[in-house]
Amino acid sequence: MTTPTAAPRRVPKLGRERLAAVGFALPALVVLMALFVAPLAVLFAASMRGPDGPTLDHYGRLLGSATYLGVIWNSVKLALETTTIALIVGYPAAFAIGRARGALRSLLLASLFLPLAASVIVKAFAWTILLRSDGLVNLAMMALGLTQAPVRLIFTETALIAGSVNIFLPYMILPIYTVVAQFDRRLVEAAATLGASPVEAFLRVVVPLTLPGVIAGVALVFSLSVSAYVVPTLLIGERYQTLTTLIAKAYLLAQQPEFGAAAGVVLLLIAVVVVTLSARFGRPVRGRS
Numbered sequence: 001m002t003t004p005t006a007a008p009r010r011v012p013k014l015g016r017e018r019l020a021a022v023g024f025a026l027p028a029l030v031v032l033m034a035l036f037v038a039p040l041a042v043l044f045a046a047s048m049r050g051p052d053g054p055t056l057d058h059y060g061r062l063l064g065s066a067t068y069l070g071v072i073w074n075s076v077k078l079a080l081e082t083t084t085i086a087l088i089v090g091y092p093a094a095f096a097i098g099r100a101r102g103a104l105r106s107l108l109l110a111s112l113f114l115p116l117a118a119s120v121i122v123k124a125f126a127w128t129i130l131l132r133s134d135g136l137v138n139l140a141m142m143a144l145g146l147t148q149a150p151v152r153l154i155f156t157e158t159a160l161i162a163g164s165v166n167i168f169l170p171y172m173i174l175p176i177y178t179v180v181a182q183f184d185r186r187l188v189e190a191a192a193t194l195g196a197s198p199v200e201a202f203l204r205v206v207v208p209l210t211l212p213g214v215i216a217g218v219a220l221v222f223s224l225s226v227s228a229y230v231v232p233t234l235l236i237g238e239r240y241q242t243l244t245t246l247i248a249k250a251y252l253l254a255q256q257p258e259f260g261a262a263a264g265v266v267l268l269l270i271a272v273v274v275v276t277l278s279a280r281f282g283r284p285v286r287g288r289s
Contacts, residue, residue, distance in 0.1 A: 090172035098180035179213035
C-alpha cells in the first residue's frame, strides 16, 4: 500500500518577489556594511578605548573644556554662515538657471557643473592665489584706487567664508534648480488672479513648492562645510580651529587617536542631526506638495 505524497508547498507570489528583492539587495548591503558601518563601528569603539577598558573620558575631555567647545562652535558657525550665504546667493541663481532657455541655460549649467570636476584642494589653492598680497583682488583694489597698499585678505575669516561659499555653492543650487525646473509658473498667475500680491504669491506659492530643494541644499552644504578640512587649513590656518583640524592634530601630531576618534564621533553626530532634521521637516512639505 502506497502512502500519498504531500503536494509541494507553493510560495506566494508576493513572498517570492520579496525574496528576490532581498537577494538582489544583499550584495549591496554587504558592501555598505563593509565600507561604512564597519569603519564607523571601529571609530566609535576607538573613541571609548582606555587603558583600563571602555571609558567616556575622551568625550568628557572634549565636551568639558571651554577651549574644545569653542572649537566645536567654530565648526558649527562656519557651517551656518556658509549655508546661509549659499542659500541667499543660490536661491535666485537657481531661478535664473531654471528660467533661462536654449544655449544660455546650457552655458549656465556648464558653469555650475565644471567647478565640480576640480578637487577642493585645487579650488582652495586658487583662492589663496587670488587673495594674497600680490593677488588679483589686491591688484584690482589698488588699480581702482580703493586702497593704497595691499590689504590682508588671506588667513582671515572673510577669506574662509568666501572660499567655502564658492566651493560649496553648487551643492545648494543644484537641488533648488531641480525643483524650480519642474515649477509651473501658471500657479503664480493663478495666485495673482485671486488677488495675491507678488510678495504674497512668492511667500505662499513659490517658497512652499521650492522648499524641498532648499532643505536638501541646506543639508548638503551644512554637512560638507562642517566637515571641511582643506578649506580652513589653506585659507585661515591655525587662526581658526575646527573639529576637522583638531582631529588631524590628534591623530598626526599629538598621537592621541582615541581623542581624535571622540572628536570624529561628535562631528558625525552633528552632521547626522542636521540631515535627520532636514528629512523630518522635508517629509510634511513633500506631502503637501
